Amino acid sequence: MEPTDLVAMHMSDGIVNAPTSIVFGVVAVLGLAVCVARARRDLDDRTAPMAGLVAAFVFAVQMLNFPILPGVSGHLLGGALCAILVGPYVGAICVSIVLLLQALLFADGGLSALGTNITNMALIGTFVGYGVAVAMRRIALRSRGGLVATAFVAAWVNTVVASLGFVLEYAIGGQGLALGTVVALMTGFHALIGIGEGVITALTVGAVASVRPDLVYLTRSATPTLQFKEARA
């Protein structure tokens, strides 16, 4: 569809060695187990269909390329977006399922790198994004502009920190590059990608909040359920 897709953050097999892959596989499984247990508060078994559709949305959005510069396009990772819209636990599960099925069905992201990919994009991405969003919650609650700004910052930080997850894994089990070079390459690159991710996340959250503010998890508890107003004669 688009010319080049340089921004794929899915790690392939062979970037980190086997022990590192296994360790992060265990990290991913443990992290997801916690998410599944905690997600039951936000989502009982009966409402799982909604989460299924959110996961399908993440999948579809990752197929949607956006231009960064002419000839270079990227796609959304969606960690912060999911965290703000459906909460960190359900969000992490949805992103993980997308990553799992991309690896199994579409050969996108290596099987041995699944643990590292889930750790970076689903766990670190979602929770860091959500942490930032919660820290900025008072700004987010103040106005639509505040919510949009919060979403932008959360998505930008989420992208950069997720790339640091890659740096950590590469430092433990990668070979070839000096660590300084990896840090410079990855953070520099992702600081730019993060702007695209941030803009899309911010405007998407803004669009959702203007139509269905009750669907924005971050501000949900503050949404008034029903307002009574005096009729004027």
Place this chain on the structure above:
Amino acid sequence: MAAGHAHPLYRAGDSVVHRLPAHVKIVVAFLFVLAVVATPREAFTVFGLQFLLLVAVWVAARVPPGWLATRALVEAPFVVLAVLLPFFADGPRVEWWGMSLSVDGLLAGWNILVKGTLGVLVSVTLAATTPLRDLVSGLSRLRVPSMVCVIATLMLRYLEVIAAEARRMRLARISRGHDPRFVWQLGATVRSVGALFLRSYERGERVHLAMLSRGYTGAMPAFTTTSASTATWSLALVPAVAAALLAVSGYWAW
């Protein structure tokens, strides 16, 4: 995802590999890839032999290699990293066509390239021989929590619907003259991402209501899974064990 819930990488067939229970295939694929990743990077012949193992699996599955190769092109993005490595890595350098390349970087690039390629080929082989519903039931058999399986099932069932919705919205934008080239021209694209989320979520609400009105209590009907006998397991594990032994032999030779 038409009536049979096929996916783009699936190739219908009735071979030994197709008939294996999905959970067995998932485990074998993971073990095989781990064996490839654990192989030392200088063991060039071992990678060749592991590739031959895969070819043997394709012959057993009656999947033409050319068909697989075209579908393995998804690996293209990470080749960039492999190509960059020889230029940026440290250590002793060699001259090649007037360029100064790092030996360690060349090996590291080769490492990513060969393991990544074999990994993609394993994934494509698994996807080519396993239909969607078997994959999720295989996951449930591997004790993936039922909540995850329910979400995955519904996601796969509606993925094509949501993706088609996204395509329609894109067509609608393009037919109205939308042609974004720079990141600051994203407005319309992004408003449709917001709309897509709302449409997906509201579709989820409708699907949920429809399921409830048909008696859904929160438990999906149990996945029908075929259990695997010891004989099936031992047959299926042959490629994975062979790949692991090859990986070990790589350490002996070097």
